[in-house]
Amino acid sequence: MAMGGIAMGGLTWGGLQSGLYADxxxxxxxxxxxxxxxxxxxxxxxxxxxxxxxTSWRNWGDVDxxxxxxxxxxxxxxxxxxxxxxxxxxxxxxxxxxxxNVDQLSPDHPDIKGCDVILIYGAGYPINxxxxxxxxxxxxxxxxxxxxxxxxxxxxxxxxxxxxxxQAVPNVKEEDVVTDDVEELVWRFRALCGLKxxxxxxxxxxxxxxxxxxxxxxxxxxxxxxxxxxxxxxSYAELGNLIKEAMADGKTMERSKxxxxxxxxxxxxxxxxxxxxxxxxxxxxxxxxxxxxxxxxNLLTVNACMGPIMTTADTTACxxxxxxxxDGYLAFCESDFVVIPSGVxxxxxxxxxxxxNNPCYPxxxxxxxxxCTAPRKMNGxxxxxxxxxxxxxxxFGSAPKVEVPLGTLVTNINPxxxxxxxxxxxxxxxxxxxxxxxxxxxDIKYECSDMLFAKRMPGFHFMTCYGDxxxxxxxxxxxxxxxxxxxxxxxx
Numbered sequence: 237m238a239m240g241g242i243a244m245g246g247l248t249w250g251g252l253q254s255g256l257y258a259d260x261x262x263x264x265x266x267x268x269x270x271x272x273x274x275x276x277x278x279x280x281x282x283x284x285x286x287x288x289x290x291t292s293w294r295n296w297g298d299v300d301x302x303x304x305x306x307x308x309x310x311x312x313x314x315x316x317x318x319x320x321x322x323x324x325x326x327x328x329x330x331x332x333x334x335x336x337n338v339d340q341l342s343p344d345h346p347d348i349k350g351c352d353v354i355l356i357y358g359a360g361y362p363i364n365x366x367x368x369x370x371x372x373x374x375x376x377x378x379x380x381x382x383x384x385x386x387x388x389x390x391x392x393x394x395x396x397x398x399x400x401x402x403q404a405v406p407n408v409k410e411e412d413v414v415t416d417d418v419e420e421l422v423w424r425f426r427a428l429c430g431l432k433x434x435x436x437x438x439x440x441x442x443x444x445x446x447x448x449x450x451x452x453x454x455x456x457x458x459x460x461x462x463x464x465x466x467x468x469x470x471s472y473a474e475l476g477n478l479i480k481e482a483m484a485d486g487k488t489m490e491r492s493k494x495x496x497x498x499x500x501x502x503x504x505x506x507x508x509x510x511x512x513x514x515x516x517x518x519x520x521x522x523x524x525x526x527x528x529x530x531x532x533x534n535l536l537t538v539n540a541c542m543g544p545i546m547t548t549a550d551t552t553a554c555x556x557x558x559x560x561x562x563d564g565y566l567a568f569c570e571s572d573f574v575v576i577p578s579g580v581x582x583x584x585x586x587x588x589x590x591x592x593n594n595p596c597y598p599x600x601x602x603x604x605x606x607x608c609t610a611p612r613k614m615n616g617x618x619x620x621x622x623x624x625x626x627x628x629x630x631x632f633g634s635a636p637k638v639e640v641p642l643g644t645l646v647t648n649i650n651p652x653x654x655x656x657x658x659x660x661x662x663x664x665x666x667x668x669x670x671x672x673x674x675x676x677x678x679d680i681k682y683e684c685s686d687m688l689f690a691k692r693m694p695g696f697h698f699m700t701c702y703g704d705x706x707x708x709x710x711x712x713x714x715x716x717x718x719x720x721x722x723x724x725x726x727x728x
Contacts, residue, residue: 241469249481252526266525268534268564273326274429277351283360298383299359325429338365358387381416427708430585436464443539446571492518504621509634516551539571552633554609561589561611575697578649588616591700598689608635610676637675652694661723684723
C-alpha cells in the first residue's frame with residue numbers, strides 16, 4: 237500500500253450490494269454521479285456620475301444611469317441564458333446584481349460565499365478589490381457588443397498592473413479578461429467546472445496509489461497536496477475475497493453473463509478472446525462499481541495490473557476499465573498518479589471518456605500511442621468499433637483493440653514527474669495499425685517540430701481525449717500551480 241491512503245477494511249459482497257439492491261427488486265447496476273455544476277455570480281459594476289461645471293465629472297462608458305444599468309442587466313441575463321443552453325457541462329448563474337463600487341459587495345453575502353466564480357461586468361471604474369474575495373474572477377467588458385465599458389480602457393493599467401509595468405494581481409490575469417465575445421466565456425466556464433469537479437476528489441486505489449518508475453509514496457503525496465485527492469485503498473487480498481463472493485452469487489453471475497451477451501450485440505463488436513475471461517470482466521466491473529459507490533466517487537485505479545489483478549480476478553482489468561469509462565466513470569490502469577490527475581481533470585472538463593496510454597518516440601511528425609485498455613465512446617456518444625483480444629504482454633484475459641476513426645483530432649497531455657509542468661500537443665489520427673504492441677494503437681500526425689517534441693517530453697504516460705481542449709487545460713492548471721507547455725504554440 238502507498239502511504240497516505242485510507243484502508244477500506246471489512247468489506248463484504250453482501251454489504252456492498254445492500255444499498256443498491258435494498259428493495260430486493262432492482263437489478264440495475266450502479267451508475268456514476270453527475271458532475272457538480274459551476275456556480276457563477278454575475279455582477280454589473282457601473283458608474284452614476286453627476287455633471288459638474290468646468291471639470292471632468294465622468295469616466296469613459298455608456299452605462300451611467302439607472303436606466304442604462306437596468307437595460308444592461310437584461311442584456312446580461314439574455315446572454316447568460318444562451319451560455320447555459322449551449323454549455324456541455326453543468327453551470328448555474330445566480331441573479332445579476334448591480335453595484336457602483338466593489339465595496340458595496342460583502343464576502344459574507346450568501347451568493348458570494350456560495351459561488352465558484354465572480355463574473356464582473358466592468359462597465360464602471362472601481363473594480364479593484366474584487367480579487368480579494370477568494371473566488372475565481374472573470375472580467376467581461378464591451379467594445380462593440382453593446383454599450384462601451386470603462387474597463388475596456390482601464391483594466392490593464394489600473395487593475396491588472398495596479399499602476400505599474402508588471403502583472404500585480406496574482407490571482408487574476410490577462411487571460412481572465414474577455415472582450416465582447418460571449419463564446420469566450422463558454423470554454424472558460426468549462427475549464428473551471430472541470431477543475432471544481434477534480435479538486436479534493438476521492439479515488440478508489442486498488443493496491444494503493446503509486447507512480448510509474450518513481451520512489452514509493454512521493455508522487456501520490458505531491459498529488460494529495462496539489463489536488464487534495466483522498467485515496468481509499470483496497471488490498472488485493474480484500475479484492476480477491478470480494479470477487480470470490482461475487483462469483484459465488486448466482487444473481488451476480490447471471491447478470492454478468494447477460495451483460496456480456498448484450499455487449500456483444502453492440503454494432504462493431506468482435507470477440508476474439510476467451511468468453512469465460514470476457515464474462516468475468518463484467519463481474520470485476522460490478523465489484524469496482526460498488527466499491528466506488530461505497531466511497532461515493534466516480535474514480536478508480538488499479539495498481540500492478542500487469543500481474544496480480546489477473547490471478548485475483550481470473551481475467552484482466554482491461555475490458556472492465558473500458559466498460560467503466562464508457563459509462564461515465566474515470567477508471568485507470570497502473571495507478572500512475574503522475575498522469576491520473578490530468579485524466580481526472582480532462583474527463584471532468586470534457587464530460588467524455590479519456591485514454592491513458594504509452595507514447596512512443598516522435599519522428600517525421602508521427603507519434604504512436606498505445607495501451608491495452610481504451611474507451612470506445614471517446615466522442616461521448618457512440619461506440620467506436622472494437623476487436624476484443626487478449627492483453628498483449630500476457631496473452632491472457634480480454635482487452636480492446638479500439639479502431640479509432642482516421643482523421644480524429646485528439647488532445648494529448650504529458651505530465652511531468654514533479655507535478656510542475658504538463659506538455660500539451662494536438663494531433664490527427666493518421667493510421668490505426670495492428671503491430672505487436674498494446675492492443676489499442678494509433679498513429680497521430682502533429683504540427684510542432686520533431687526535436688521540440690522530443691526535447692520537451694517529460695514523465696511517461698499520456699492522457700488523450702477526442703477534440704481540442706488545450707485552452708481549457710491551460711486555463712485550469714494555472715490555478716494549481718502547474719505550467720502549461722503547449723507545443724502547438726511554439727515554433728522551435
